[in-house]
Structures are given as structure tokens and as C-alpha cells.
Amino acid sequence: MLLKNCRLRDGSIVDILTRDEKIAEVEAGLEAEGVRVLDCRENLIVPGFVDCHMHLDKTRIAQETPNKSGTLNEAISISQSRKRNFTKDEVMKRARKTVEMAIEAGTTFIRTNVDVDPIVGLIGLEALLAVREEFEDRLQLQLVAFPQEGILKAPGTLQLLEEALKMGADAVGGIPAKDTSAEEHLQIIFDLAEKHDRPLDIHTDESDDPQDLTILEIAKQTVARGLQGRVSVAHCCSLAALPPERLERVLAEIRPADLHIVSLPSTNLYLQGRDDAYKVRRGIAPVKILLEKGFRVAVASDNVRDAFNPFGNANLLQIALITAHGCHLGGTDELEQVFDMISSTPREMMGLNPHITPGGRADFTILPTENVAEAIVGQVRILDRIYKGVPDGRWL
Ligand SMILES: [Zn+2]
Structure with missing residues (x-):
């Protein structure tokens, strides 16, 4: 799966490629053949x-x-x-x-x-x-x-x-x-x-x-x-x-x-x-x-x-x-x-990867905000959640 336009906590916008339940690559402008492509539209993505x-x-x-x-x-x-x-x-x-x-x-x-x-x-x-x-x-x-x-x-x-x-x-x-x-x-x-x-x-x-x-x-x-x-x-x-x-x-x-x-x-x-x-x-x-x-x-x-x-x-x-x-x-x-x-x-x-970096399990939570403070103060509803590389599908 290729997640496009993901906002990380440091504000950077990157693409995330997942493979076999794990994060394979994290970089701007990633391309991949034959994978499902989902657009995060610059929303904040954090580890699950x-x-x-x-x-x-x-x-x-x-x-x-x-x-x-x-x-x-x-x-x-x-x-x-x-x-x-x-x-x-x-x-x-x-x-x-x-x-x-x-x-x-x-x-x-x-x-x-x-x-x-x-x-x-x-x-x-x-x-x-x-x-x-x-x-x-x-x-x-x-x-x-x-x-x-x-x-x-x-x-x-x-x-x-x-x-x-x-x-x-x-x-x-x-x-x-x-x-x-x-x-x-x-x-x-x-x-x-x-x-x-x-x-x-x-x-x-x-x-x-x-x-x-x-x-x-x-x-x-x-x-x-x-x-x-x-x-x-x-x-x-x-x-x-x-x-x-x-x-x-x-x-x-x-x-x-x-x-x-x-x-x-x-x-x-x-x-x-x-x-x-x-x-x-x-x-x-x-x-x-x-x-x-x-x-x-x-x-x-x-x-x-x-x-x-x-x-x-x-x-x-x-x-x-x-x-x-x-x-x-x-x-x-x-x-x-x-x-x-x-x-x-x-x-x-719990022995899980704490950051969004290659090798970690592809578990993510996607929030409709630009930063984490807004998510706490606004008590926002999450947009979607991804577990082992598979989105719930409520938004993505
Ligand atoms: Zn207790």
C-alpha cells in the first residue's frame, strides 16, 4: 500500500510505502507499481x-x-x-x-x-x-x-x-x-x-x-x-x-x-x-x-x-x-x-516501533489536524486507522 501526502509530527509531508504488514519506505515523492494508493491529503499520521x-x-x-x-x-x-x-x-x-x-x-x-x-x-x-x-x-x-x-x-x-x-x-x-x-x-x-x-x-x-x-x-x-x-x-x-x-x-x-x-x-x-x-x-x-x-x-x-x-x-x-x-x-x-x-x-x-520509520509495523492513526496539540484540545474524531497495513476503511 502507498499512502500519499502524509503529515508527520514534525510537519513534513511524506509518502509511506507498506509491505507485508510493515513500513517499507518513508519519503517524499515515492512511486510504486501494482500497489493500492491512498491519499492522506496532508492530514496528520501517527503510530497507532x-x-x-x-x-x-x-x-x-x-x-x-x-x-x-x-x-x-x-x-x-x-x-x-x-x-x-x-x-x-x-x-x-x-x-x-x-x-x-x-x-x-x-x-x-x-x-x-x-x-x-x-x-x-x-x-x-x-x-x-x-x-x-x-x-x-x-x-x-x-x-x-x-x-x-x-x-x-x-x-x-x-x-x-x-x-x-x-x-x-x-x-x-x-x-x-x-x-x-x-x-x-x-x-x-x-x-x-x-x-x-x-x-x-x-x-x-x-x-x-x-x-x-x-x-x-x-x-x-x-x-x-x-x-x-x-x-x-x-x-x-x-x-x-x-x-x-x-x-x-x-x-x-x-x-x-x-x-x-x-x-x-x-x-x-x-x-x-x-x-x-x-x-x-x-x-x-x-x-x-x-x-x-x-x-x-x-x-x-x-x-x-x-x-x-x-x-x-x-x-x-x-x-x-x-x-x-x-x-x-x-x-x-x-x-x-x-x-x-x-x-x-x-x-x-510494548516492544513496538515508536516512530514511523522503515521496519516498524504499519499501524497508524490518522487525525484531521496539523499537530497533536490540536488533536487533544479539539478531542477530534479520528479519520481512519490502519492495522498491519490494512485501513479500517471509514475514510481512506
Ligand atoms: Zn488496573
Whole structure:
């Protein structure tokens, strides 16, 4: 396929030739025989959006089972009782709708957690394995086997996690804070990740309490086991509760681990700060400082319309706008950084080509704007999306 007149983020207008699902050439004035030619009419083309942290097994249960206190603990207990009634078909139906929304909004890759525990067993996983297959021509779906109920606290979970990995889960999840021993929980999931050679994706320090710093132990384990660049830490809200000097020391300590920091502003703005009677905290990881210090930070949807967060359209431009508001990132340069957090940075984290250069997979999102700031501020509808060299065809 030859895409003519594509506007890149630096403003240049180029043609992009794709071959066998990949980018073959990027240059002005390209010609090619016997290929489909599509004219992008100088609209902006960016690498496909990556939503690197979702919970598709729980999506869309908010209306029937609302979270009245709005706290993380009530969200967990609602999910516990609701997932007793999960069936494969029902999970698939809900997940499918949210994946369709993500595609509509320009996403080409989703990494989702899936609860794996003695309550739900492997029903969520079976459902999402089927959804992954259904959508394989339209989007890449990665599954994280997630022990939401703890591992030590919920006997039988470890065996289920092993089974989930054998069945095709892509990554090992974790939530050390909700188990009886955070350290043992970490030990178990790191062992599991090493044994099965999978990346780790850990719910980390989702609180306003400056004492919650399991990120330090995660960084230590990551370095000790040589897993730098293979470990994602999601939330990291408590970092925002640290005074500047303490934060500086913590960041210096975790730096060698090369952790992928994933902030979830939509969920955390909603859940955190519930104990603050006044001067209510935002509860989002200190994204601006992390970026200034050169850490790799992505943002993602997290929960879409469930007990943790009643909102969400699986739309990363919306998440970018919420990030810009919640993290005080509004300058033109800052909006470029915000855009990186839904595009090039999570792509890099997930092992995809972060830029439009030859050799990378031909996944693109086409926006009706000249620059990325306009796309965030205007909350534009995407023109089209291309996955593995094939356009959805809604515009092109
Ligand atoms: Zn999560």
C-alpha cells in the first residue's frame, strides 16, 4: 500500500510505502507499481495508539453494580461479588463493546488485565482469549494474568496463574498491597515471570499514603534478576504524596530498574483523595516531575465503566485531555509530551516501533489536524486507522 501526502509530527509531508504488514519506505515523492494508493491529503499520521492498561473482563458493570463510596476498597468488594456470576459469553459481550470503542478511537494495541483467582477461575481468561482471536485482524490484544484477590490470601491462585500462562496469557500481573505479605507476593510473581519468560505488570502503590512504596522493592527485584525494561508499574499514586526531597531519593533509587511507569489519571482522579476532608489530593502519579527527570511514563484507560471508575470511552485522546488537566500539562510542548504518553512511549514499552520509520509495523492513526496539540484540545474524531497495513476503511 502507498499512502500519499502524509503529515508527520514534525510537519513534513511524506509518502509511506507498506509491505507485508510493515513500513517499507518513508519519503517524499515515492512511486510504486501494482500497489493500492491512498491519499492522506496532508492530514496528520501517527503510530497507532496503545492502551497499555485496561480491565476488559470487568468493563461495563458500573450501572448494575454502582460503587457508592467511590473508594478502591468498595470497588474491589463489588468486583468480588459480581465476578461470581461471570460467564464466558457475558464477559465476551462486554469486552467486545469496549474493544470496538477503542478501535473507533484509533487504538491498535491493548494490554488488559484479566482476574485469575478462585472466585472467577479462568472464565475471564477464556473469554478474553476468544476476544483476542476474534479481533486478531483488527488489533493486538495482550492479556495479563492478574491475581486481584492476592495470591497468599486466596489459595489456589498460583496454580491458576500457571494455568493461565500455559493457556496463552502474555504477562504476569500482581497487586502486592492487597495481599497478606507484599514481599512474598512480589517474590512469587517475579519467580513466575522468570520461569515462563514473560513481562511483569504490577498494580503498585495505588494510595495517597507516602508510606506505600512497594515500588522500591519492585525496583530492587527487577535489578537483582536482570529484568530491566520488562517490568511495568501501574498507578504509583503515593509518589505524589512525598515531599520533594524524599521523592528525589526514591526516584534515584528506582532509576536503575528502568521501570515502565503507567499512570491512570481517569481512575485515580476518581478514586483517590477520598479521605481528604479538605485540600483534596488529585492522587495521580507525579507525571510532570517523572517526565522532567527522564522517566518513561505512559497513560492508559484502566477501568472503563466499572466499580473502579464509572466513566470511560476507551478513547486515548480523552485520557490525554484528562492527563493534561490533572497533571498541569497545557503548554504546546507539554501537550506533545502528553501525546507521547498514548503513542510512542507505550509503543516502546510494548516492544513496538515508536516512530514511523522503515521496519516498524504499519499501524497508524490518522487525525484531521496539523499537530497533536490540536488533536487533544479539539478531542477530534479520528479519520481512519490502519492495522498491519490494512485501513479500517471509514475514510481512506
Ligand atoms: Zn488496573
